[in-house]
Amino acid sequence: MVSVPVAPATPATAPSPFDVVHALRRYAAEAPDRPAVKDAAIALSYAQLRERVDLRAGALARRGVGPGDRVGLHLPNSAEYVVTILACMTVGAIFVPVPYSDPESRVRGIALDCGVTLTVVPAGHALSPQADADLRPVGLDALDATPGAAATGEPAEEPSGQPPFGADDITYLVYTSGTTGRPKGVMIRRASLRNFVANTVSAFQLEAGTRALCVSPFHFDGSFGSIFSVLALGGSLVIARHGPLLPGEFFRLLLDEGITHTSFSPSLLRLLTASRDLPRLADSRLRTVGLGGEDCTPQQIALLLQHRPELRMFNRYGPTETTVVVATHQVTRAWCESGRKIPLGTPDPGIGFHLVDADGQLVSEPGVPGELCVSGVQVMAGYWGAPEVTARVLRTDLVPGTTVYRTGDLVERTPEGLYVYLDRADNVVKRSGNRISMTEVTAALLDVSGVQDAVALVDRPDGRTLIRAFVVAPDLDAARVRAELLRRIPAYMNPDSLTVLPEIPLLGAGKPDTRRLRALA
DSSP: OOOBOOOOOOOSSSOOTTOHHHHHHHHHHHOTTSEEEEOSSOEEEHHHHHHHHHHHHHHHHHTTOOTTOEEEEOOOSSHHHHHHHHHHHHHTOEEEEOOTTSOHHHHHHHHHHHTOSEEEEOTTOOOOHHHHHHHOEEEHHHHHTOTTGGGGOSOOOOTTSSOSOOTTSEEEEEEOOOTTSSOOEEEEEHHHHHHHHHHHHHHHTOOTTOEEEEOSOTTSGGGHHHHHHHHHTTOEEEEOOSSOOOHHHHHHHHHHTTOOEEEEOHHHHHHHHTSTTGGGGGGSOOOEEEEOSSOOOHHHHHHHHHHOTTOEEEEEEOOGGGSSOSEEEEEOHHHHHHTOOOOOBEEOTTEEEEEEOTTSOBOOSTTOOEEEEEEETTSOSEETTOHHHHHHHEEEEEETTEEEEEEEEEEEEOTTSOEEEEEEGGGEEEETTEEEEHHHHHHHHHTSTTOOEEEEEEEOGGGOOEEEEEEEOTTOOHHHHHHHHTTTSOGGGOOSEEEEOSSOOBOTTSSBOHHHHHHHO
């Protein structure tokens, strides 16, 4: 049996340095003038951050927000967003990121699904009458001007110094992208978030001197590694402007702000390594980079290490339903030179991995693909208001005595115990008995000289099963790319269509927008 048992997790009952609300109070007292959060508009010390958080927590309480209530956050990336998250956690409310750039229909759908008590929006932000009714918006200016807010800004505390909320209480709801249907609200417990923060701090060796750059949109849970882990250790968080970040701006922030840590998607990595500004990396203080959200290639990482050899690069894996990240692997120069695929790594503390075949049996041999099922403290409580959907993915019948989350990811285990991502179970097709992975086709496209970015995906129009390929290749046409591709893959893997684009359309989280791509084929 090849299940990897759950490693010890951070205790959930004792006062934890990885509870960000507890940490904020500590650092506001011990290092009040230390920089905490900065964006293009404001910079807050730990003392100033606590003052704002307490004021806003009091304002929420005065407006009837209490433990378990849902508070929508419909804001651009900013220091004020961080303040509002911490205020929600202080009063025990569940914060619900509502994507700032999403269509109003989706924004309203999220608010209605979870029944928000109110939604925090920028001052002067205009919504339609229907959205006003559904979101119950309160502008930041109006929220902070709530009468009597300051008087209730200090929450009750237990003798331990911890806010009086349980480890199993829900701390946030993040809605999935909805690529397979209606968006679902993923419920994450406080204990799950604490364990993730502890693992992130340990993997990246974060410390009080850490200066982290957050480039991911805050409605994407990948941003939580920077927000919570850095503040839990008394570090400094620098927030890039809202919206897509161009390479020139990224490198400017690295140098101007003395950034030591950042995390982003492989899609941004490809833009950075293709940029003429890449040599500026050598002049930075950057020490660690986390990558996640999609597959990445050794070639791209090797380019970063070429310009800054001391950089520590990590591939991180985890579905939203398992609290951001559950596996970590450091990618060294030697690994890049080995030609081996970058693995997911091994399960983090508090996490168990189990591979299951199509018959629901545990996979026992290395090198045999299986669906990855995850157990442990970081597994979600379920989908908000969707018990039937929850029951399909949170299973108790696959691993005896254990609740696991079925990820839908095909994974294999190497003889040395590393887990390697193969593809999504629904992103693999068979032709003439041959199994074809879209990840393998994408990797072959990226290997073609002149191809800067690429995506291969499965399309099923009118009951047919087609392979669609999309590339960014300014100096090549589709025929040339296809000819070079067929030097690298067998004919049965040849895409049914290959489209050259000026850029790959992305979702807010930095992943390819597969719906738009299918429409462009």
